[in-house]
Amino acid sequence: MxxxxxxxxxxxxxxxxxxxxxxxxxxxxxxxxxxxxxxxxxxxxxxxxxxxxxxxxxxxxxxxxxxxxxxxxxxxxxxxxxxxxxxxxxxxxxxxxxxxxxxxxxxxxxxxxxxxxxxxxxxxxxxxxxxxxxxxxxxxxxxxxxxxxxxxxxVRGKVTVRQVVPMPPRLAGWAAGADVGRLPDGLALTVRQFLVRAQGLNPVSRAALGSRLADEALRHVAPPPPPGTGPEEFLAAVVAARRDRDHRALLRADAAERRDGDRLRRLPFGIEDPAS
Structure with missing residues (x-):
């Protein structure tokens, strides 16, 4: 793209x-x-x-x-x-x-x-x-x-709202159990832009580009989606799954960082912390 x-x-x-x-x-x-x-x-x-x-x-x-x-x-x-x-x-x-x-x-x-x-x-x-x-x-x-x-x-004026790619309901169960790897940065950017702008593309170009991107993304996913899944539906599920998993990973990392920070700030050997 x-x-x-x-x-x-x-x-x-x-x-x-x-x-x-x-x-x-x-x-x-x-x-x-x-x-x-x-x-x-x-x-x-x-x-x-x-x-x-x-x-x-x-x-x-x-x-x-x-x-x-x-x-x-x-x-x-x-x-x-x-x-x-x-x-x-x-x-x-x-x-x-x-x-x-x-x-x-x-x-x-x-x-x-x-x-x-x-x-x-x-x-x-x-x-x-x-x-x-x-x-x-x-x-x-x-x-x-x-x-x-x-x-x-x-740098000021109309704010462009980023469109969030939703998870297709039919593929939510498959995406929850599938191993969806991280897409290369260039491919991930291209897939997201394709999904956001697909409505404005020529139908023939849209179908060809969607099929090509789905084939490339399929190399990073196992198992493949259920039979009959369309390329755009598959790509949307991949993008949504990776977004949700990365978000959950960030939340876990933040929580672990806060726990480690609290543990490091405590005084050793059971000495009472005056701040508490």
Whole structure:
């Protein structure tokens, strides 16, 4: 089963991170907040120059203006994104974050490239280049994201509820006595995604993929399921059985850890514990 990277990020270990890319509207709102803050600061700067009697025609004022341009458009965005791990004031307000293409946090290099390219695509072109690129690119990336290898994800908002694969009632008795081994990580992830998304698959592809996954999972199960069991029904029983057994194992481990902890905290040789 092919992982749909449009719904997340596949890292080097083959694990799908369910990071939802942000829409263009959300990114535009975050950019609008950031631009409003920058414009307000610039208004204060020019107001301060006016109070001190300075003018942009003065050599000193021009040098100060250049320094401020570099500071506000490159240094500050780079510093903010590096220290905040990809969250400016606008992104924080709308609940999004800039991450690397592999799902990791942005570092100085990515933040610097984004800020440097942003001078061209956001400020010098009034955002037109970023607008066109974000609309055309499937993940809503702007030019700076493409060059830096980053994109924006939602970190707040709609919560995706994971669907729990139920145990088929007809196979509950068989699963209780069967030896259901642990599936390899890649196979387990593929089986679970297949069961969750099976309703949206083409019927022919659904049947072929279900049969193939059932054959692979059958190598880790003994005895085989009762005759007449369908591939999806078998896979659901395997996933549910492993989930329930792993959960019970965790509960037993936690209980044993608490018992051992209580035993280790007791004083030896029957000495009375003052805390008791």
């Amino acid at each position: 092919t992982l749909d990277v449009r719904d997340g990020v596949v890292i080097g270990e083959g694990v799908l991170l369910e990071n939802q890319p942000t829409s263009f509207v959300t990114r535009a709102l975050a950019a609008l907040i950031d631009v409003t803050v920058v414009v307000a600061v610039w208004a204060l700067v020019f107001f301060g120059l006016a109070l001190t009697g300075g003018s942009i025609t003065d050599d000193g004022a021009r040098i100060l203006l250049i320094v401020l341009l570099v500071l506000f458009f490159v240094v500050v965005p780079t510093t903010v994104e590096t220290l905040s791990r990809g969250r400016s004031l606008g992104k924080l307000a709308v609940g999004i974050r800039i991450v690397r293409d592999d799902g990791g946090p942005v570092r100085f290099r990515q933040a610097f490239v984004r800020a440097l390219v942003g001078v061209l695509e956001l400020w010098l072109t009034m955002g037109s280049v970023a607008l066109i690129c974000s609309i055309v690119q499937p993940q809503g990336k702007r030019l700076g994201d493409l060059l830096a290898g980053t994109y924006a994800i939602r």
